[in-house]
Every structure is written in C-alpha cells, then in structure tokens.
Amino acid sequence: MDIQSIKVACSSCNLRELCLPVGLNPSEMDKLDHVISTRKRVKRGSALFNVGDRFTSLYAVRSGFFKTCVTTADGRDQVTGFQMTGEILGMDGIVSDHHSCDAIALEDAEVCLLPFDKLEQLSREFSTLQHHVHKIMSREIVRDHGVMLLLGSMRAEERLAAFLLNLVQRLHARGFSQSELILRMTREEIGSYLGMKLETVSRTFSKFVEEGTIEVKQRYVHIKDTAGLERMVNPPQCRN
Amino acid sequence: MDIQSIKVACSSCNLRELCLPVGLNPSEMDKLDHVISTRKRVKRGSALFNVGDRFTSLYAVRSGFFKTCVTTADGRDQVTGFQMTGEILGMDGIVSDHHSCDAIALEDAEVCLLPFDKLEQLSREFSTLQHHVHKIMSREIVRDHGVMLLLGSMRAEERLAAFLLNLVQRLHARGFSQSELILRMTREEIGSYLGMKLETVSRTFSKFVEEGTIEVKQRYVHIKDTAGLERMVNPPQCRN
DNA sequence: CGTAGTTTTGAGAGGCGTCAAGGAGCGTGG
DNA sequence: CCACGCTCCTTGACGCCTCTCAAAACTACG
Numbered sequence: 001m002d003i004q005s006i007k008v009a010c011s012s013c014n015l016r017e018l019c020l021p022v023g024l025n026p027s028e029m030d031k032l033d034h035v036i037s038t039r040k041r042v043k044r045g046s047a048l049f050n051v052g053d054r055f056t057s058l059y060a061v062r063s064g065f066f067k068t069c070v071t072t073a074d075g076r077d078q079v080t081g082f083q084m085t086g087e088i089l090g091m092d093g094i095v096s097d098h099h100s101c102d103a104i105a106l107e108d109a110e111v112c113l114l115p116f117d118k119l120e121q122l123s124r125e126f127s128t129l130q131h132h133v134h135k136i137m138s139r140e141i142v143r144d145h146g147v148m149l150l151l152g153s154m155r156a157e158e159r160l161a162a163f164l165l166n167l168v169q170r171l172h173a174r175g176f177s178q179s180e181l182i183l184r185m186t187r188e189e190i191g192s193y194l195g196m197k198l199e200t201v202s203r204t205f206s207k208f209v210e211e212g213t214i215e216v217k218q219r220y221v222h223i224k225d226t227a228g229l230e231r232m233v234n235p236p237q238c239r240n
Numbered sequence: 241m242d243i244q245s246i247k248v249a250c251s252s253c254n255l256r257e258l259c260l261p262v263g264l265n266p267s268e269m270d271k272l273d274h275v276i277s278t279r280k281r282v283k284r285g286s287a288l289f290n291v292g293d294r295f296t297s298l299y300a301v302r303s304g305f306f307k308t309c310v311t312t313a314d315g316r317d318q319v320t321g322f323q324m325t326g327e328i329l330g331m332d333g334i335v336s337d338h339h340s341c342d343a344i345a346l347e348d349a350e351v352c353l354l355p356f357d358k359l360e361q362l363s364r365e366f367s368t369l370q371h372h373v374h375k376i377m378s379r380e381i382v383r384d385h386g387v388m389l390l391l392g393s394m395r396a397e398e399r400l401a402a403f404l405l406n407l408v409q410r411l412h413a414r415g416f417s418q419s420e421l422i423l424r425m426t427r428e429e430i431g432s433y434l435g436m437k438l439e440t441v442s443r444t445f446s447k448f449v450e451e452g453t454i455e456v457k458q459r460y461v462h463i464k465d466t467a468g469l470e471r472m473v474n475p476p477q478c479r480n
Numbered sequence: 481c482g483t484a485g486t487t488t489t490g491a492g493a494g495g496c497g498t499c500a501a502g503g504a505g506c507g508t509g510g
Numbered sequence: 511c512c513a514c515g516c517t518c519c520t521t522g523a524c525g526c527c528t529c530t531c532a533a534a535a536c537t538a539c540g
Contacts, residue, residue, distance in 0.1 A: 070385050073474040078389040092385065094378035101385060120371060124364045131360060137377040138334035144384035145332065145341060149310050149318040151391035152435035156496070187519065195392035197497055202520055218505075218519080234313040396528070427487065437529060442488055458487080458537075 008112060009033045018086030018174065019060050020114065020132070028126055035118040036060075041110050048089065048103040048111060055093025057115040061085050064109020065184040068092075069192070070101045079193040081143070082106075082167075082185065085174055088114075088136050106184045151195045154233075159194040160204045161232040164214070168223060179226065183219040248352060249273045258326030258414065259300050260354065260372070268366055275358040276300075281350050288329065288343040288351060295333025297355040301325050304349020305424040308332075309432070310341045319433040321383070322346075322407075322425060325414055328354075328376050346424045391435045394473075399434040400444045401472040404454070408463060419466065423459040 010021045011029045020036075021029055039062060042048050048059060048066065061083050068089065071077040080101060083089050093099040094116065123130035150159055164181075172178045183190070187205075188198040196204075208214045213229060215222040223229065250261045251269045260276075261269055279302060282288050288299060288306065301323050308329065311317040320341060323329050333339040334356065363370035390399055404421075412418045423430070427445075428438040436444075448454045453469060455462040463469065 070389050072389065072393070076389075076393045078385075078392045080385045080388050091378055092382050095375045095382055100382050120367060120374070124367065124370060127360060127364065130364060134360070134373075134377070135335045137374070137381065138331055141377065141380050141384065142332050142335055142340050144381065144388065145310050145318075145320045148320050148384065148387055148391060149312065149316075151388060152318045152432065153312070153316045186517090192392065198519080199498085199521085200496060203496090206520075426485090438487080439489085439530085440528060442486095443528095446488075 008037065008039050010036055010112075013062075015060075015062065015086045019112075020088065020136075023132060024128055028128055031122060031125070032129065035122050036112050036114055038113045039110055040113060041108070042066075042105040044105055044107045044109075046105060048105060048109075049093070049099045050102045051099060053093075053099045055090065055097050055099055055116070057113045058091065058119065059089040059103075059111040060114060061087050061089065062110040062112050064111075065106045066103050066109060067106055067185060067189060067193075068101045068103050077192065078195075079185075079189055081147075082193065084170060088140075091137055091140055106189075147193075156194075156196055156200050156204050157207070158232055159196065160190075160201065160208070161229040163190065163194055164221065164223065165226070165229050165233065168226075179223045181221050181223075183221060248277065248279050250276055250352075253302075255300075255302065255326045259352075260328065260376075263372060264368055268368055271362055271365070272369065275362055276352050276354055278353045279350055280353060281348070282306075282345040284345055284347045284349075286345060288345060288349075289333070289339045290342045291339060293333075293339045295330065295337050295339055295356070297353045298331060298359065299329040299343075299351040300354060301327050301329065302350040302352050304351075305346045306343050306349065307346055307425060307429060307433075308341045308343050317432065318435075319425075319429055321387075322433065324410060328380075331377055331380055346429075387433075396434075396436055396440050396444050397447070398473055399436065400430075400441065400448070401469040403430065403434055404461065404463065405466070405469050405473065408466075419463045421461050421463075423461060 010016055010019070010032050011026070013019070013021075016022070016029070021032055024032060040048075040059075042064070051071065063085060066083040066089060067079050068081045068083065069077045069079045083103075089103050089111070090099065092101050119129075119133065123133055150162055154162065167183075168176075168178055168181055171181055185193075186198070187201045191198045191201045194201070205214075205216050208229075209216055211228070213223070213225045215224060250256055250259070250272050251266070253259065253261075256262070256269075261272055264272060280288075280299075282304070289295075291311065303325060306323040306329060307319050308321045308323065309317050309319045323343075329343050329351070330339065332341050359369075359373065363373055390402055394402065407423075408416075408418055408421055411421055425433075426438070427441045431438045431441045434441070445454075445456050448469075449456055451468075453463070453465045455464060
C-alpha cells in the first residue's frame with residue numbers, strides 16, 4: 001500500500017477532539033470522512049509547501065511539528081508560527097490561490113490533506129462545519145494579533161516567557177506534561193519567531209536558569225516555576 | 241429617518257469594487273442586498289466594538305478610518321491594524337463569539353453591518369460569496385504575517401518606510417494620490433503599530449525629511465522619493 | 481486667548497545586536 | 511568503539527539603536 005496516500009477517517013482518528021472534526025455529530029463526521037481521505041508524510045527538514053506553490057488544500061497536522069515562515073526580498077526571514085498535532089496549516093494560500101509562506105517540518109511528520117474545494121462544498125451542506133472552518137481562521141487571526149502584541153511591546157524575557165507558557169499549554173492540551181517539554185526548534189528559530197537573535201534567546205534561557213525558574217538541557221526544558229513565568233508576562237502590580 | 245439604521249444596498253454602493261461584493265454577479269448582489277441593510281455611524285474616538293463585546297456581525301468600513309488594538313493585563317496596548325474604506329472589521333470575534341480587540345474610529349466614520357449568521361447562511365447558498373469570505377479572512381492572515389515580519393526583523397527606518405508605502409498604496413487603490421496623504425493617526429498610534437515609541441517615530445520622520453525622501457507637515461505627508469522608501473524596505477544588493 | 485493634546489528635539493542610559501571564540505551533542509565512517 | 515566533522519548552543523566584550531526622561535514648540539479647540 002502506498003504510504004503517500006493512506007486511506008484515513010476522521011471518525012476513527014484519535015485527534016478528532018483537537019482537530020477539524022470537533023463538535024460534529026456522527027452523520028456529519030461521516031460526510032467529512034469522504035473529504036479527508038489521504039495523508040502525506042513530510043520528512044524532517046523538508047517543506048510541506050513553499051512560497052508560490054499553488055494552493056489546493058489545507059493540512060491538518062497528524063503527527064510531527066512544523067514551522068511556517070515568510071521571507072523578505074533581501075533574505076531575512078521570519079518564523080510566523082509553530083504548528084503541532086491537530087493544528088491546521090495552509091490558510092495563507094486561500095486569498096491568492098498560492099501560498100505566501102513556507103511550511104517546514106521540524107521533525108518527521110504526517111499531515112491529513114483537506115482539499116479546499118471539497119471543504120467548501122461540504123461547508124455549504126452543513127453549517128456546523130462551515131462555522132467551524134470560520135472559527136479556525138478566526139483563531140489564526142487572533143493568535144497573530146497576540147504575536148504582534150508580543151513583538152511590538154514586550155522585552156526579551158517577556159517574549160520568551162510567553163513563548164514557553166504558550167508551548168506547554170498547547171502540549172498539555174494534547175496530554176503532555178504541564179511542566180516539561182522538548183523544544184522541536186533551534187534557538188535561531190525561536191529567535192526568529194520572537195524577533196530576537198539566537199544569542200539573546202540563549203542568554204535569556206540562561207538567565208531563567210540562574211533565577212531558578214526553569215531547567216534547561218539542550219532541547220529539554222523543565223518549568224519549575226510557572227507562576228514566575230506568568231508574572232514576567234503579566235506584571236501584576238503595574239496596572240494604570 | 242433614524243440615522244442609525246439607514247437602508248442601504250451593496251448593489252448601488254460606489255465601494256462595491258473594493259468591498260465585500262467584488263466579483264458577484266447581479267443576482268448574487270441582489271441577495272447580498274437583503275443581508276446588508278443597516279449602517280451605523282461611529283464618532284471619532286469612540287468604539288465600534290470593544291474587547292469582550294458579543295460578536296454578531298462583521299463591519300465594512302463605508303467611510304472614515306479605524307484602528308484595532310489589543311491590550312495586555314498591565315495596560316500596554318498594541319495597535320494591530322488600521323482599516324480604511326472598503327475594508328472588513330470584526331473577524332477576530334468569530335472564534336469565541338466575543339471580540340478580542342477594540343475597534344476605534346480615528347475620524348467620524350460609517351460602517352455597514354454584515355450580520356454574520358446571515359452571511360454564513362447566504363454563503364451556503366452560493367459559493368462565490370462563500371469563497372470571497374474565505375479570501376477576506378485569508379487576506380487578513382497574510383497581512384498579519386507581513387506585520388510580524390516587520391515587527392520581528394526590521395529596524396525603525398524600514399518599519400516606517402514600509403508603513404508609509406503600504407498606506408499610500410491602499411489609498412491609491414481608492415483613488416487618492418500616490419504621493420500625498422493625511423495621516424489619520426497620532427505618532428503614538430503609528431509607534432504602537434510599528435513597535436516603536438512615539439519619539440522614535442518622530443525622529444525617523446525627521447530623518448526622512450532631512451534626506452529629502454518626504455515632506456512632513458503635521459499629519460500631512462508628501463512622498464517625494466517612493467523608490468527611496470522602497471530601497472529602505474528591500475535593500476537590493478544585500479542578498480544572501 | 482488660554483489650555484490640552486500632539487509633536488519635536490535633546491541628552492543620557494540600557495537592552496539587545498554584532499562579532500568572536502569555545503564547547504557540547506550527534507551522526508558518520510573508519 | 512572511537513575519531514572526526516558538523517550543527518547547535520553558550521558566553522564574553524563591545525557598540526549602537528532605541529527607549530527614557532525632560533523641556534519646549536506647535537496646533538486645535540473651546
């Protein structure tokens with residue numbers, strides 16, 4: 001059987017509570033199964049799609065970890081997000097029928113293809129799915145606004161604290177620890193996402209370690225003082 | 241007649257080439273007219289919606305100028321965008337049924353209400369509108385990614401140059417000059433959007449004036465050297 | 481014409497970037 | 511099993527860009 005086109009079904013997927021099908025009833029789920037039929041493997045370091053690729057479908061991360069990034073004419077690039085299990089990729093491509101960012105797998109990954117024309121067609125048939133698609137796009141917009149806030153008005157420590165808290169929170173929602181995580185990206189990629197240089201990321205990690213807030217061993221991070229990180233992001237007593 | 245609920249029609253609106261109805265045929269436009277029936281005036285300085293307000297509809301800017309901004313717990317806020325004629329506001333509210341940012345009119349404004357349930361209903365009836373709604377949301381996502389790039393990897397001069405170019409380009413698409421504009425926002429609001437302090441914004445304006453790239457008189461800006469600004473954003477010969 | 485809001489400009493400080501060197505982890509091949 | 515090289519990470523020294531604080535000028539508006 002061709003590994004590139006495994007037959008799959010949302011209805012029997014253990015991610016259905018996280019992914020596209022949340023909130024659908026069995027009959028709706030059944031219809032969705034007809035739309036989502038193929039998976040695709042992406043090797044670590046290779047692209048799910050690149051800037052300029054024709055947009056045909058959204059992708060749901062089945063396993064693995066992705067980054068999306070945009071690039072300037074002069075070669076600087078900016079990581080715009082990290083996507084994990086159950087999250088949806090590719091919405092940037094709808095507006096112009098072509099992708100406007102690269103999506104790179106940070107570890108061997110598998111995605112479910114959601115052909116967009118079929119998704120639209122099914123959305124016209126039942127409003128639950130339609131509204132759900134709208135919510136997913138809206139969530140992305142709200143998330144982006146949060147990143148803009150981070151980039152526009154936080155300092156290095158606050159950015160990294162917010163980043164770590166966001167990561168563990170998402171991992172926790174997937175059944176992982178609230179206090180331990182393995183970073184799937186390099187310091188440079190973290191820095192690109194947070195608008196700082198990799199040296200500053202490294203120094204800030206070291207500072208957190210000195211303060212006893214976290215433990216770090218390479219990609220492994222143990223958050224010893226969640227409240228401490230939260231205080232960094234939202235200083236409680238400077239409210240005016 | 242109540243000024244708060246003017247009967248309106250997309251089909252006879254002079255913004256139909258910029259706004260929601262682009263690409264619809266006459267019969268589709270006719271259906272859209274049944275959904276979009278009311279306008280609302282918003283005075284300069286007051287809010288179209290605030291964080292936490294219940295989300296019921298999108299808004300199309302009919303006239304005037306808005307900013308949207310998010311706020312941290314400790315009172316810092318970040319302008320996430322400026323919206324002008326023909327642009328759509330409110331998509332942040334879909335995901336949680338409540339708005340996650342404030343939308344403030346920077347000058348007396350008028351918006352058309354697009355009740356979202358009716359918009360979804362009509363979207364299910366014809367795919368042109370459905371796809372168009374998706375495109376509008378996707379465009380917002382792509383725009384946000386651009387802002388993230390700007391905030392994450394550009395210096396003050398590049399940010400302001402990119403900002404001015406973006407503004408005139410959008411104004412030009414609305415029939416205004418390619419080289420002259422009136423800023424509707426304060427230096428502080430520009431700074432908040434671009435992730436810099438108002439003093440830095442002012443200094444950077446002054447620098448551009450000294451270099452002869454622009455003329456500035458308060459809110460009035462005349463771009464004398466568009467190519468010069470473009471060179472600032474995309475340095476041509478530093479490619480690797 | 482006075483007052484509040486906005487903008488400009490200056491001086492000084494500090495956070496983060498830049499440049500550079502060294503170290504740790506990991507896969508590959510002998 | 512160890513050596514080697516590669517990538518990634520850490521740490522230091524220094525400099526610059528931007529922030530902070532402050533004062534003054536300008537505009538708008540009542």
